[in-house]
Amino acid sequence: MKVGISNDHAAVELKNSVMEHLKSEGYEVVNYGTDSHESYDYPIAGATLAKAVLNKEVDLGIAICGTGVGISIACNKHKGIRACCCSEATSARLTREHNNANIICFGARIVSTELANDIVDAFLKTPFSNGERHNKRIRQIVEIEENQ
Secondary structure, three states, rough: EEEEEEOOHHHHHHHHHHHHHHEEEOOOOEOOOOOOOOOOOOOHHHHHHHHHOOOOOEEEEEEEEEOOOOHHHHHHHOOOOOOEEEOOOHHHHHHHHHHHHOOOEEEOOOOOOOHHHHHHHHHOOOOOOOOHEEEEEEEEHHHHHHHO
């Protein structure tokens, strides 16, 4: 699986740690974020990753900023993206299983490296359930996007 990862300046160290973990698990990782501590705006980091997911350059994405909230909002501005901000592994697993989310977001100031790795593991290893009730709700989300 090919995974994209993006971050702002607040999340350089956590992004690098997560990338190392993902590579050790056998994932191909594409870095769309910054490697600098100079100010780098999370809307740009989120948009870059969202476009890569939509263009199928990567299968799924990981977005990290200070809290995970801002970058998740930025990612979700893109039609077809279902980005979820999670601070623990259960929500990350359920957002794949129930919502077929394509980007997981979390905050470098919120989660530890160990917890971040647990979150991405849960997200990446969980398939979408493809259950009818979940498909129905995703179709409703798509209808909302189409009518904007």
